[in-house]
Amino acid sequence: MADVEPGPESLGVSNGKIGMWTFLVMDAMTFAGFLAGYARLRWSPESGWPNPIETFGTLGIQVTAANTFILICSSVSMVHALAEAMNDNLERARTWMLVTIVGGLIFLGVQGFEWTHLILDKWPYLMEVNWVADPSGALQAAMQSIEQHGGYDNLNFAATFFNLTGFHGAHVAVGVMYNFVMYLGLRNGKITGENAELIEIAGLYWHFVDLIWILVFTFVYLI
Amino acid sequence: MSTTQAKGFLSPSTEKAEESFLWYLKEWFCTTDAKRIGIMYMAFGVLMGIIGGALSMLIRIELMQAGPDIMSDTFYATLPGMHATLMIFFFIIPIFTGVANFVVPLQIGAPDMAFPKLNLAGFWILPPAGFMVLSAYLVPGGAPGFGWTGYPPLSVQASMGADLWIAGIILVGTSSTMAAVNFLSTVFNMRCKNMTLFQMSLFTWSLVVTSFLILASTPVLTSALMMLELQRTFPAAFHFFDPAGGGDPILYQHLFWFYSHPAVYIMILPGFGLISEVIPTFSRKPIFGYPVMAWSMIAIAVLGFVVWAHHMFTTGIAVEVRMAFMVLTMLIAVPTGIKIFSWLATMWGGSLEFKTPMLFALGFIAMFTIGGLSGVVLASVPVDIQLHDTYYVVAHIHYVLVAGSVMTIWSGIYYWYPKMTGTMYNEFWGKVHFWLTTIFINVTFFIQHYLGLQGMPRRYYDYAPQFEWANTISSVGSFILFAAQFIALVNLIVSIKTGDEVDKNVWGDGTQLEWAAKSPPAHHNFEGDMPVWEPVDRSHGHDDEQAQPSPAE
Numbered sequence: 152m153a154d155v156e157p158g159p160e161s162l163g164v165s166n167g168k169i170g171m172w173t174f175l176v177m178d179a180m181t182f183a184g185f186l187a188g189y190a191r192l193r194w195s196p197e198s199g200w201p202n203p204i205e206t207f208g209t210l211g212i213q214v215t216a217a218n219t220f221i222l223i224c225s226s227v228s229m230v231h232a233l234a235e236a237m238n239d240n241l242e243r244a245r246t247w248m249l250v251t252i253v254g255g256l257i258f259l260g261v262q263g264f265e266w267t268h269l270i271l272d273k274w275p276y277l278m279e280v281n282w283v284a285d286p287s288g289a290l291q292a293a294m295q296s297i298e299q300h301g302g303y304d305n306l307n308f309a310a311t312f313f314n315l316t317g318f319h320g321a322h323v324a325v326g327v328m329y330n331f332v333m334y335l336g337l338r339n340g341k342i343t344g345e346n347a348e349l350i351e352i353a354g355l356y357w358h359f360v361d362l363i364w365i366l367v368f369t370f371v372y373l374i
Numbered sequence: 375m376s377t378t379q380a381k382g383f384l385s386p387s388t389e390k391a392e393e394s395f396l397w398y399l400k401e402w403f404c405t406t407d408a409k410r411i412g413i414m415y416m417a418f419g420v421l422m423g424i425i426g427g428a429l430s431m432l433i434r435i436e437l438m439q440a441g442p443d444i445m446s447d448t449f450y451a452t453l454p455g456m457h458a459t460l461m462i463f464f465f466i467i468p469i470f471t472g473v474a475n476f477v478v479p480l481q482i483g484a485p486d487m488a489f490p491k492l493n494l495a496g497f498w499i500l501p502p503a504g505f506m507v508l509s510a511y512l513v514p515g516g517a518p519g520f521g522w523t524g525y526p527p528l529s530v531q532a533s534m535g536a537d538l539w540i541a542g543i544i545l546v547g548t549s550s551t552m553a554a555v556n557f558l559s560t561v562f563n564m565r566c567k568n569m570t571l572f573q574m575s576l577f578t579w580s581l582v583v584t585s586f587l588i589l590a591s592t593p594v595l596t597s598a599l600m601m602l603e604l605q606r607t608f609p610a611a612f613h614f615f616d617p618a619g620g621g622d623p624i625l626y627q628h629l630f631w632f633y634s635h636p637a638v639y640i641m642i643l644p645g646f647g648l649i650s651e652v653i654p655t656f657s658r659k660p661i662f663g664y665p666v667m668a669w670s671m672i673a674i675a676v677l678g679f680v681v682w683a684h685h686m687f688t689t690g691i692a693v694e695v696r697m698a699f700m701v702l703t704m705l706i707a708v709p710t711g712i713k714i715f716s717w718l719a720t721m722w723g724g725s726l727e728f729k730t731p732m733l734f735a736l737g738f739i740a741m742f743t744i745g746g747l748s749g750v751v752l753a754s755v756p757v758d759i760q761l762h763d764t765y766y767v768v769a770h771i772h773y774v775l776v777a778g779s780v781m782t783i784w785s786g787i788y789y790w791y792p793k794m795t796g797t798m799y800n801e802f803w804g805k806v807h808f809w810l811t812t813i814f815i816n817v818t819f820f821i822q823h824y825l826g827l828q829g830m831p832r833r834y835y836d837y838a839p840q841f842e843w844a845n846t847i848s849s850v851g852s853f854i855l856f857a858a859q860f861i862a863l864v865n866l867i868v869s870i871k872t873g874d875e876v877d878k879n880v881w882g883d884g885t886q887l888e889w890a891a892k893s894p895p896a897h898h899n900f901e902g903d904m905p906v907w908e909p910v911d912r913s914h915g916h917d918d919e920q921a922q923p924s925p926a927e
């Protein structure tokens with residue numbers, strides 16, 4: 152009952168694949184909403200938007216570029232995992248899946264490091280202002296803190312940065328868990344060459360997350 | 375009533391459930407059968423509709439006379455927004471999802487939806503979401519008083535009830551995108567043999583188009599609400615919509631209306647599809663211009679994505695932009711007009727039968743046209759600047775959503791009721807319900823056009839004394855309108871027990887596949903062999919005989 156088979160007039164793919172594709176349309180539109188907000192805030196007259204390369208520093212950009220490279224590599228290893236699973240080389244598929252998971256974890260770790268650095272060193276007002284006690288005075292308190300400690304770029308530069316990279320990071324975290332479930336399936340023998348499509352569907356999601364990162368990286372860090 | 379077998383999917387399917395009602399209930403709550411999930415959607419939608427209707431009764435009681443009457447102004451301010459939230463997100467959209475859950479798998483000859491478990495999960499997100507939104511009344515500060523649009527800065531400053539409201543709306547959006555993913559997978563991948571896309575019923579078509587709308591628009595509302603919630607929760611860090619921190623309150627309106635204009639099509643396209651089923655059946659003629667009917671729905675959906683700023687004509691956006699949005703908005707009247715005329719042409723020369731579903735369909739065409747025309751009036755920039763946020767807008771939206779969506783919902787429920795329960799509703803009380811609804815929709819809402827033209831603003835607690843007589847008429851009309859809906863509820867509930875048992879093709883003229891299944895259908899819709907689609911070629915004058923036109927004729 153759980154799995155309903157495609158009908159005679161199907162598009163020739165499984166239900167699961169169509170389901171993932173349609174879900175990704177929806178997810179892409181969520182990012183589109185955030186990116187549209189970003190564009191509007193950044194490219195409005197007198198937004199005072201700083202040059203990201205100057206703000207993050209060359210080293211910061213390089214670290215993130217390396218992180219991007221790791222995420223892309225994990226997409227490649229996902230392709231290998233699928234190819235091996237389709238050929239029933241489940242041992243190797245498992246190893247490649249593990250590589251994919253580790254790639255995702257490294258990405259998250261580097262991003263966590265970056266967030267910590269930015270919050271503590273670059274934008275100290277984020278930690279300083281006690282907004283819980285006085286939400287309506289939060290903006291003023293933030294401005295005061297910036298006057299004392301510096302770190303001013305543009306409040307929404309930091310806000311959109313956390314919004315976009317945070318929402319994407321949540322996707323990576325979900326993807327790592329998703330991939331881990333696939334890994335367990337491969338280990339328990341629940342996923343074999345016959346239903347390797349499950350890995351293909353997980354791969355669709357993983358490549359999508361990768362693709363979105365390229366967009367976020369370009370918008371937030373590079374241009 | 376005869377054996378449980380005759381009751382199809384409604385009857386208990388395990389022995390335990392046959393003995394104990396609790397088990398039977400559990401069987402319903404944990405079911406993956408799209409038909410049962412559909413009924414649960416409808417039941418939940420009706421419940422929320424009653425609550426939302428009760429809130430509108432409070433509004434109308436307060437407005438019946440000028441001056442403060444029965445409530446405080448702060449409480450009143452929460453009502454329009456809550457009423458709209460419940461009606462839009464928890465009544466109209468879930469009810470259409472419910473009807474579609476029942477009908478779409480049947481119409482495409484599938485045993486179930488593509489993802490039955492996802493279907494159930496999507497439904498069960500709704501009740502907690504509804505509870506969250508309503509529980510805003512219970513927290514300190516009460517429910518948010520910023521209307522259903524939640525514009526900043528008001529929504530940023532509002533008390534914690536707003537957080538519950540935002541979370542509830544995000545959950546509803548998740549639920550409806552889950553349903554949309556499911557419908558698209560079902561329709562694209564599970565059609566029975568010989569049913570190509572352009573052989574599908576128009577109701578199924580309308581669900582395809584609606585699902586694309588949901589997929590592409592609802593997430594944008596989610597992002598807007600998430601940004602709003604970030605700003606509310608971390609006011610020191612996030613200033614998306616706060617000009618003092620470099621943000622832009624108009625940005626929220628853009629994102630909000632990017633969803634909420636398509637949302638009116640999410641609420642009316644399934645109704646269009648439904649009417650396109652009812653009218654051919656009761657006219658005994660095939661639908662006029664089938665491919666154009668499908669394409670016009672697609673055209674409406676595509677145009678629906680490029681008109682959102684017509685809600686923002688008074689925000690000071692550039693006049694060139696406003697003109698572009700005005701023209702695009704007026705363009706939507708073209709595909710909509712095509713649909714209206716195709717329905718009329720379907721009836722032209724048909725042998726009409728005025729059963730309750732048909733009456734609702736006809737009432738819909740007549741009154742939706744009024745709502746459509748007042749929409750074209752509002753689309754024009756200079757007129758809109760005058761009428762913005764007046765009762766004219768309230769009249770327009772209620773002609774579209776009550777005389778539009780709700781009338782089609784009733785039409786569909788009466789139309790498929792015999793299929794859902796295996797029994798016939800009471801035709802007399804159905805007609806009484808129809809006439810009371812139709813008359814009192816007009817009594818309630820028509821005069822609001824006048825109020826708006828005279829300048830009465832919407833969402834206000836009080837009004838100038840010269841508006842009193844018209845408000846009294848509107849209020850009395852709304853009381854009867856609300857009360858009349860209970861006639862239908864009683865009729866439909868009582869008829870499960872007392873109604874006559876019906877055959878497969880209840881109306882005699884149904885041509886879609888659902889009429890080939892038992893009434894009510896069995897657990898996986900069609901027993902035994904899967905159906906094969908053969909279009910029924912029916913022309914007027916041959917009644918039940920199948921006309922067989924040969925190429926030579």
Ligand SMILES: [Cu+2]
Pocket residue numbers: 634635638681682684685
């Ligand atoms: Cu609109």
